């Protein structure tokens with residue numbers, strides 16, 4: 001098995017056959033292990049900069065990306081590792097990047113907040129909240145003008161949903177009938193500030209109506225629910241039916257970034273979600289009880305993913321730093 | 336007098352001004368830091384903890400905002416025109432891109448466009464600078480862009496004492512002020528009086544006296560210049576360090592007087608080199624002190640390159656004492672012998 005096969009879903013899976021289910025599980029497990037391992041490694045002080053973990057939200061990335069081809073695009077956020085893995089970015093390259101190494105997916109110049117791989121349709125994690133939605137409008141326009149059936153998906157948080165660029169992009173996509181999907185990952189907080197305050201706790205999906213596009217709320221812990229809602233919106237977009245807004249209600253398992261003491265959170269908030277709604281747990285229960293997959297198949301993926309992440313971390317730690325000349329290269333295409 | 340960090344000095348300035356004047360209101364993302372959440376409401380006090388504790392003392396004068404910079408920075412301008420003295424926080428200066436219009440075309444222009452009829456006493460506090468591996472969108476030193484705009488004042492303290500005095504002066508000032516805090520300096524300690532005091536905007540400080548070369552250093556670069564000065568003194572080169580403290584208005588006279596004495600200029604600026612404070616001050620000195628100059632002005636800046644993520648590259652990116660000392664040595668070796 002090659003590295004990229006281990007990493008996650010590569011093929012479009014509109015129907016959830018056995019291969020699709022295995023891919024989805026592998027994607028979610030890879031994201032989870034990647035993030036939990038970063039959580040531990042960050043605590044040792046070896047990982048530089050800001051690291052925002054996606055653990056708890058894996059079903060969203062896996063559910064959407066299952067419907068995307070390699071030439072469809074996604075724009076992500078500061079919490080971008082999950083989207084990157086699910087869109088097919090090289091897992092080791094990502095780990096090298098987070099350690100700031102020359103072999104990183106962005107040559108050590110971007111780090112956790114800027115993981116990108118345009119060849120994989122990954123337009124980048126983003127350090128600017130609300131930076132992504134305008135970009136996917138551009139991709140949608142590009143697909144329309146060139147006459148392809150590509151689609152573009154932007155991911156934005158509940159906090160980011162209040163950024164002017166997001167409103168403007170929804171309106172533009174609607175006016176231009178663009179093949180674009182706006183996904184809001186509502187995990188209840190923007191840093192420490194609750195969505196209950198910042199947008200009065202409304203269903204953000206309701207805003208779709210103001211832009212004349214369909215808007216739905218789904219449970220972001222439930223891969224199957226996300227997969228279904230995503231499929232409908234993406235199919236519509238491919239067929240020229242215009243943009244959609246999908247709000248996924250979800251929880252983040254760790255702090256806003258690593259090092260966040262999280263005293264703003266409720267008592268046992270995360271523990272309860274982990275026990276009752278964990279996306280990997282729900283997925284496993286559902287596929288095994290329905291007889292679609294057996295425990296051994298899933299355990300095997302767990303084992304393979306664990307080895308991949310171990311290897312990625314070990315190699316990343318030993319990998320060489322970027323050389324000093326790289327400081328001033330790639331500022332322009334010409335140098 | 337007691338020892339306080341740069342961060343505590345800023346917090347104290349805010350607290351004392353909120354206490355003195357109930358029209359001083361503070362807002363920004365997570366400035367309270369937990370509004371609406373089930374746990375601690377003032378959990379954060381800003382992303383770095385600068386406004387921590389203010390909510391407990393002034394619950395009616397500090398607010399969290401949604402992530403809507405155009406709206407709340409514009410709201411600061413509107414509030415300033417209608418009876419408040421807002422201190423808005425725009426976390427990282429890189430995010431200013433989202434709300435430039437409200438700053439450049441609204442707040443900065445009111446006074447002039449309205450024929451002198453408006454006052455806009457607002458402060459935008461913002462963090463700048465490289466050094467924490469935060470990469471290209473969280474590490475820039477964008478103060479030259481604001482210095483370029485007529486109608487804005489630009490303040491950049493290099494130490495805890497100045498941070499408190501300049502912030503209080505900025506809050507009491509009747510024009511819009513962009514107040515630049517260096518994130519690496521937050522933990523630096525110094526002597527800071529307990530009582531409120533102001534440092535006038537537009538007055539530079541001579542941080543170190545010397546006869547051979549003038550270094551003008553901006554913000555965190557003052558400490559790089561000081562370290563360079565100590566090693567240069569061992570070689571018998573005495574530098575004079577000027578800390579402008581305010582970039583707009585700029586205390587040109589103090590810079591010119593120093594250069595008239597030394598005849599040599601090195602400007603140390605963490606910003607990109609083009610259209611920077613370094614190029615601006617070099618040009619001003621070339622135009623106004625030409626007959627006193629013994630060598631061409633020199634600039635020590637970041638390269639014309641976005642800030643990189645990897646620590647091994649970022650450490651090369653920011654001007655350091657060695658680069659400053661080298662520039663000083665080069666200028667001493669150049670031109671007319673002193």
Ligand SMILES: Cc1ncc(C[n+]2csc(CCOP(=O)(O)OP(=O)(O)O)c2C)c(N)n1
Nearest residue numbers: 079127128129157158159160189190191430
């Ligand atoms: C324009 C801009 N404003 C503010 C920030 C600082 N910031 C980074 S992440 C974040 C919270 C984002 O919350 P949300 O959109 O809900 O995403 P989550 O972190 O919950 O995934 C903030 C305020 C930023 N990076 N860019």
Ligand SMILES: [Mg+2]
Nearest residue numbers: 157158189190
């Ligand atoms: Mg959120």
